[in-house]
Amino acid sequence: MNNTRRIGGKIHIKDIVFVLTLIVLHIPAEPLGSAGNNDNCPVFCSCYTWYYLRWASCSGQHLYSIHTGISDIVQALDISNNSISILADYELQSTGLTHLRYLNLSDNAVSEIGLSAFSGLEELTVLDLSRNHLYYILRNTFIDNKNLRVLRLSGNNFNHHIPFLENPSITELNLGSCRLTHLPSGAFSGLKRLRNLDLSANLMIQLEEETLRPLPFLRILSIKENPWSCNAKQMQRLLHYLAVRGQTDGS
Incomplete structure (x- = not known):
């Protein structure tokens, strides 16, 4: 039985295009270089301007800290595939990187x-x-990030420590491959604007409709690759609920 409800598989080029479009739409059309010196780039990073965004890529450099000496005019930072283990209070703010629109910290520690x-x-x-x-995230960690739209947390080990997050703007949340076993009814009550939710490749045997009711804008739900229970009645209730909300695609 295929339990994917709209649900597409892995997102690659399409996802990148979506992210770029999302960011570009919020960027004022200012002349390149008008906001400061773009030459202040560490030797272990590459810095460039693309679609009016000032990018810095420091991926795969064995870095242990977010403090890299990158210019504070950078708007998009890829610091993935390093060895960063702790993000302390106000640490990013202390680096001066307060203009970031895109931050990639994937594949760290x-x-x-x-x-x-x-x-x-x-x-x-x-x-x-x-x-x-990560095995837990405090509820109000992102509460002040009023423009945050996309949050990717896949591949962490939350297990029973479900992130009960509070944010007024997140529209896309990825919790795939997080070893989640159960989602309480209020798990997403603080994410009222959520439209795209990925729960694929977890350890869930059931998903109650009540968990999704606080999400009036939810349109895309991925629940594939979970060991769903053979409780036909409960699964039929869920599928009916998703169908009524227009989230099934017949797959």
Whole structure:
């Protein structure tokens, strides 16, 4: 039985195009280089301007800290595939990187995030924390990131520590491959704007409709690759609920 409800598989080029479009739409059309010196780039990073975004890529450089000396005018930072383990309170703000719209911290060793780690990043739109060592995230960690739209947490080990997050703007949340076994009814009550939810490749045997009711804008739900229970009645209730909400695609 295929339990995917709209649900597409892995997102690659399509996802990148979506993220770029999302960011570009919020960027003022200012002349390149008008906001500061774009030459302040560490030797272990590559810096460039693309679609009016000032990018810095420091991926795969064995870095242990977010403090890289990158210019504070950078708007998109890829610091994935490093060895960063802790994001302390106000750490990103202290680097001066308060204009970030895109931040990729995937494939690091992050196991602890301070409650105010992302404070001061008022323009942050896309945050990728996939494939780290997280087992919990405090509820209000992203509450001040009013422009955050996309949050990727796949590949962490939350298990029973479901992230009960509070944020007024997140529209896409990826919790795939997080070893989740159960989702309480209020798990997403703090994410009222959520439209795209990925719960694929977890350990869930059931998903109650009540868990999804607080999400009036939810349109895309991925639940494939879970060991669903053979409780036909419960599964039929869920499928009926998703169909009524227009989230089934017949797959």
